Amino acid sequence: MIKLFSRISNMSRELKLFIVASLAIGIAYSIFDATFNNFLNERFGLTGLERSFLELPREMPGFLVVFASALLWFLCSRRLTAVAMLLSAVGAFLIGFLSPVYMIMVVWLFFYSLGQHLFIPLSSAIGMELAREGRTGQRLGQLNAIRNLAVIMGSLLVLLGFKYLGFTFHHTFALSALAFAVAAALMFAMKPDKTQKPKVYLKLYKEYRLYYLLSLLYGSRKQIFLTFAPWVLVTIFHQPTQTIATLLLIGGGIGILFQPLLGRAIDTLGERIVLLSEAGLLVFVCLGYGFSKFLLPEKPAFIITCICFLLDQMLLSVNMARSTYMRKIALHDSHVQPALTASVTIDHIFSITAGLVGGVIWVALGFQYVFLLGAFIAVGNFFAALHIRIPKIKHVIG
Secondary structure, eight states, X not given: XXXXXXXXXXXXXXXXXXXXXXXXXXXXXXXXXXXHHHHHHHHHOOOHHHHHHTHHHHHHHHHHHHHHHHHTTTSOHHHHHHHHHHHXXXXXXXXXXXXXXXXXHHHHHHHHHXXXXXXXXXXXXXXXXTSOTTOHHHHHHHHHHHHHHHHHHHHHHHHHHHHHSOOOHHHHHHHHHHXXXXXXXXXXXXXXXXXXXXXXXTOOOGGGHXXXXXXXXXXXHHHHHHHHHHHIIIIISOOOHHHHHHHHHHHHHHHHHHHHHHHHHHHHHOHHHHHXXXXXXXXXXXXXXXXXXXXXXXXXXXXXXXXXXHHHHHHHTTHHHHHHHHHHHOSSGGGHHHHHHHHHHHHHHHHHHHHHHHHHHHXXXXXXXXXXXXXXXXXXXXXXXXXXXXXXXXXXXX
């Protein structure tokens, strides 16, 4: 305990602020994620196909994020994060309180999602800026562990709130918005860093093509689970809000231990081994999630599905290996954040398609074939990861 307090006291002011902001952001996201699918089901009664088409407005900001970042180039990464959190705060609040009809809710969801997608590349970029040389994976793992602690806090709040405190969706969306607002204030309190010129955001480099491919495959497989995994629990296994919150709570607890170990594995074993392992495991996760319902009795099938849900939550964290890979192959340090941002746009071109195609497959063939598609994407990810090579000498251009 004394050693922990000593380490905290030796941290820089900027790292302390970012840690607390990350905690607030994690709480906000976990509260929102734990309730959103049940909110959709109870308020609007969407079918599987309608749920998949909701991913178009939800994920379109991911496609637009590189252009939004270029337009806001005069804001440094820390100020841009503050703006992103304010957008998510406003969106979450309006979804909960001013969504009388479906189409109005979709508009608010766009604002929420724009803030969320602006933050995705910024979280890794800022985390790596605050890391010591050679320990970027460890730093990202530590920050992800903090976000997992936040997931526990947010999910536990939802679980106890709905079970014992009479929570409604109004309460959860208001709390989520409040946590986002706190995060925005903390990010604004950080000292500003360097800004990037607009043309840096909008330029793609052939030297990074493997990174772009890895991001594309990650986005496609991620979209399948983000869209359809909770929807399977809600509509196929008929689980209440508390179940999603409980799974996020358990996943957060596992993540506190897993994330730092994953970060160290990236630093010691390298991105290639970690990403190959992720792809191999994901094949079995997708097949288990999609087909256990048909191969096992109801209760064992539900347990296997929950285990696969938790495993996927852990594997999503492996994306930090893609970020550290990009940092290692960057021709110049100023390319890192724009490349991370560009990859979000690239992967969303295909992830939006994956969400829409998944909805059509769900209706035409059944939900299990959506996850079979995810398994095929994981196989592609495996063969792409085989080509990873880290240069021994980093070539820097002016």
